[in-house]
Amino acid sequence: MSIRSDVLHGSAACVASGFFGTTEGGERVFLHTLANGGVTVRCLDFGGAVHSIEVPDRSGRADNVVLGFDGLKEYERDRSWCGVLCGPVAGRIAGASVHLGERELSLEANEGTTCLHSGSAGFSKSVWKGMTFCDGLIAGIRFSLTTLPGEWGFPGVLSAKAVYTLDGGGGLSLEWEAWSSEDTIFAPTFHGYFNLGGQDSVSVEDHRLLLRAGRYMPLDGQSLPRLPEPVGGTPFDFRSSRPPLPVDLFDHPFLPDEGRGIDIPCAVLDHPASGRRMELFTDQPAVVFYGGRSLSPDQVFSGGREGRPGLAVALEPQWYPNAAALRSLPLPVLKQGERYTAKSEWRFSLLPE
Secondary structure, three states: OOHHHHOOOOOOOEEEEEEEOOOOOOOEEEEEEEEEEEEEEEEEOOOOOOOEEEEEEEOEEEOOEEOOOOOOHHHHHHOOOOEEEEEEEEEHHHHEEEEEEEOEOOOOOOOEEEEOOOOOOHHOOOOOOOEEEEEEEEEEEEEEOOOOOOOOEEEEEEEEEEEEEOOOOOOOEEEEEEEOOOOOOOOEEEOEEEEOOOOOOOOOOOEEEEEEEOEEEEEEEEEEOOEEEEEEOOOOOOOOOOOOOOOOHHEEEEOOOOOOOOOOOOEEEEEEOOOEEEEEEOOEEEEEOOOOOOOOOOEHHHHHEEOOOOOOOOEEOOOOOOOOOOOOOOOOOEOOOOEEEEEEEEEEEEEEO
């Protein structure tokens, strides 16, 4: 069921912005708040990050269901991509190189010989320009970023927009647009960590996950995705809802089944104790399910919450990771002057009683 009117904290859409901090490079970063239909979302210019998402439980108590940091310094030093936009190309690229036509793109190898999430900088460490908007029904923030020519190894000048909108029914959407002055590759994602139990929850072991995906991409010894295989008879079969365990096993792309529509989510995450449900809808061909095995006690998240493996899980809608090394999968090419678009939605509701 959708979030009931009796658990709302005021249903009118509204937005606000305030100063959050200054980067080590001297750039000012603002915190933007979107509120609508009982859900409150806070985003940062830094990394286009989702800082918090407050969602009511079945008793009407709102709590934050994503990981974030209290200060800007923690975001700058973070290496778990907590809540940020990843790109221009998300996921792993074998050998940190891509053949694009007659060119070979040389990218940063920031995980052994692999390029992960476009290197140690990319979208996730950039300060985006954020502009809020509200029409009474929708609260939103429009982030925009323009790269330098050839920045991070990607050809041309890239102009990207990432627009978060929050509707009155518990739906948080992310819509991408991008253009490039030269042929390039472009395949971003959002890397939020979710724990629907709220700030006091220390594990997702009491959650249940459903993935409408009959195929997944196995990983090799370097955690590089290989060609898709059926999930049947493997630990990667989440076609029936079950706990997302063991958390240290999962960092795999799942390929949502064809035929899903606007009312058929590719992923459903439930927390029976609180009654919260999150459904993921996307037009992307893959969703990476990451169990959070790299989260560790040396990370202190918002509210003094200590990191640990399995504290939260990520569900990252994106293009086929490592497509550059898997020739039977299409490369995410963005042609000069063409317009890239993509959309995903995280819809929050209450479990049926």
